[in-house]
Amino acid sequence: MKKFTGLFLALCIGGIANQSALAQEKETALVPLPSLDDFTKGENGWAFGLGGGIEYESAYEGSDEFGFEVDPAGAVQWRSGDNIFYFAGEALGWRGLRAENWLFEATVAFEEGREEGDSDDGYLDGLGDTEEGTEIVLQARRAFDADWRYWLDGRVITGDNGNIGIFGVGRRFGEQNDGTGSELALVAVYHDSERANRDFGITASQAAASGLDETYLDSGLRSFGLHYNYRQYLNENWLIYVEGLYERYSSDVEESPIVRNNYEAELGVGFIYIF
Template identity: 55%
Template sequence: MKKAALQVATVFGAFTFLGVANATEIRTPLVPLPSIDDFTNGDGWGFGLGLAVEYETAYEGSDEYEFEADPAGGVQWRTGENIFFWAGEAVGWRTLVKDSWLFQTSIGYEEGREESDSEDGRLDGLGESDSGVAVLLEARYALTNDWRYFLDGRVSAGEIGTLGIFGAGTCLVCQADGTGWEVGAAVTFHDSKLANRDFGVTTQQYIDSGLPETDVDSGYRSTGVNVSYRNYLGQNWQIFGEALYEAFGSDVSDSPITRNDYEAEIGVGFIYVF
C-alpha cells in the first residue's frame, strides 16, 4: 500500500507541473479547496463528466480489497455565493458566508451491505443491511483568509442512523482556482443504529451465520487522515485523487464483522469540465 501511494503521489506531482504549465484560464471557485469541486466559472451552469477508479475495502471493516470504477463529475448551477448541485445519488446546495464560512446541505441515497460483498464468504448468513436516504449537513470555517487552514464538521442523519465527523485541514500548494493538495484529520462518531447496521450481529444473524451475537454502543467510531488532490490539465481536463486511512475504535475493532482494526483506500480519476 505504501509503495502504491508513493507511485500515485509521483504521478500527481508530474501532473501538477503539467497543469500549471498548460492552464490557459484562471477559474474562480466558490472556495479554493481541492476537496470541494466547482465546475462553474462565476455565475451560471457548470458541467463535469468523468471516471474515477478506487482501490478500497469490500465493506466496512473488511480485509478484502477490490478495484471499483464509478462515474465522476456532476451538474452545478451557481449564483453569487451559492451553488446548487447534483452529483451521483445526491442533490444539494452550498453557500459561502462572509468569505470564511462554507455551509453545505444535501440529500442522497446510502446503499447497504450485501452478503456477496465478501468473496470469501465472511458475510454469509448476515443478510443485507439497510439502505436509505440520508441528509448531510456540513460547515467549514476558514482560519485564514486564503483557506489554508480550516475546521470542518459534518453530520449525516437518516433511515440508517447518524454519523458525525469533526476535524481540521490544511491546503498545501493550493491555488486560487481550487487546485493543489489538501490534508485533513478527523474523528468520527456514530449512533447505535448505524453502529449495529455496520458492525452488529443480531440473534437471528448469529443463528444463520455462526458469528457471536454483538451489540455495538453509540459513541466513538474512528480517527482518520485523508489527502485530496485536484489539478487542471489544460483548460478543461481535471485530474483528481484521494487517499484515506481510518483507524477504528475498540468497540468497532472487537466486532466479529471487523477483520482489520483499520481500513484504507486510494483513488484517482479524470473529469472533463464543459
Template identity: 55%
Template sequence: MIKAVLQTATFLGAISCFGLVNATETRTPLVPLPSVVDFTDGDGWGVGLGLGVEYETAYEGSDEFELEVDPAGGVQWRTGDHLFFWAGEAIGWRTLARDAWLIQASVGYEEGREEGDSEDGRLDGLGESSSGAAMLLEVRYALAENWRYFLDGRVSAGEIGTLGIFGAGTCLACQPDGTGWEIGAAATFHDGKLANRDFGVNTRQSIDSGLPETDVDSGYRSTGVNVNYRNYLNKNWQIFGEALYEVYGSDVSDSPISRNDYEAEIGVGFIYVF
C-alpha cells in the same frame, strides 16, 4: 496502506513536475479547496463528467480489498455565493457566508451491505443491511486567509442512523482555481442504530451465520486522515486523487464483523469540465 498513499503522492507530484499543473486560465471556485468541487466559473452552469478508479476495503471492517470503477463529476448551477449541485446519488446546496463560513446541505442515498460483498463468505448468514436516504449538513470555517487552515464538522442523519464527523485540515500549494493538495484529520461518532447496522449481530443473524450475538454501543467510531488532490491538465481536463486511512475504536474493532481494525481506500480519476 501508508506506503500506497506515499506512492500516489509521488505519482501525482511527478505529473506536476512535467508541467501539467496550472495549464489553464484561472477559474473562480466558491472556495479554493480541492475537496470542494466547483465546475462553474463564477456564475451559471457547470458540468463535469469522468471516471474514477478506487482500490478500497470491500465493506466496513473487511480485510478484503476490491478495485472499483465509478462515474465522477456532476451538474452544478451557481449564482454569486450560492451553488446547487447534483452528483451521483446526492443533490444539494452550498453557500459561502462572510468569506469564512462554508455551509452545505444535501440529500443522498446510502446503499447497504450485501452478503456478496465478501468473496470469502465472511458475511454469509448476515443478510442485507438497510439502505435509505440521508441528509447531510456540513460546516467549514476558515482559520486563515485563502482557506490555508480550516475546521470541519459534518452530521449525516437518516433511516440508517446518524454519523458525526469533526476534524481540521490544511490546504498545501493550493491555487485560486481550487487545485492543489488538501490534508485533513477527523474523528467520527455514530449512534446505536448505525453502529449495529454496520457492526452488530442480532439473534437471527447469529443463528444463521454462526457469529456471536453482538450489540455495539453508540459513541466513538474511528479516527482517520485523508488526502485530496486536484489539478487541471489543460483548459478542460482535470485530474484528481484521494486517499483515506481510518482506524476503528475498540468497540468497532472487537465486533466479529470487523476482520481489520482499519478501513482504507485510494483512488485516481479524470474529469472533463465542459
C-alpha cells in the same frame, strides 16, 4: 464518502503538469479546497463535469478483502454568486460561502447498503443484506483566514439507518484559488448505536444463521484517520483527481466479529471533463 501512495502519485502528477505548463490558473472557486468540486470557474450559471475513476478499496467496512471498482465522477452545478446548487450522482445539494471564511452545505443523498455477496470469502454469509436508505448531510467549515489555508469541519449525517458525526481539521497546500492543489485532513468519526449496530452489530437471528457471536455496540467513537485530496487541471477542460483515505477503527468497533481488519482504506484516481 475513501495513503501515502496517493501523496507520492500526486507529487509526480503535479510535477509533470507544472513542467508542461498546462495547469493554468483558473478563475476563483467558491472556496479553494480540492475536496470540493467546483466546475463553475468563477462564473454564474450552469456548469457540467463528467468523468470517472478507478478505486482500490475495502470490500466493505471492516473487511480485510480489497478490490478495484470503477466509479463515475462529475456533477451538474448552477452557481449564483456565493451559492452553488448541484446534482452529483445520487446526491442533490447546496453549498454557500458566508463572510469569506464560513462554508455551509446541505445535501440529500442515497446511501447504499451492504450485501452478503460483498465478501468473496463468505465472511458475511448468514448476516443478510443491510438496508439502503436516504440520508441528509449538514456541514459547516470554518477557515482561519480568507485563503482557506487551515480550516475546521463539522458534519452530521442523519437518515434511515442512524446518525454519524464527523469532525476534522485540514491543511490546504498550494497557492491556487481555483480549487486545485492538495489537501490533507485529520478526522474523527462518531456514530450512534443505531448506525453502529447496522454496520457492525449482530442480532440473535443473524448469530444463529452465521455462527458468529451476537454483538451489540453502544454509540461513541467509530474511527479516526486521514483524508487526502488532490486536483489538477491538465488543460482548459480536463481535470485529474486523486483521493485517499485511511481510517483506524476504535477498540469497540474492532471487537465486532464482522471486523476482520482494524482499518478502512481507499485510493482512487480519475479524470473529469469540464464542459
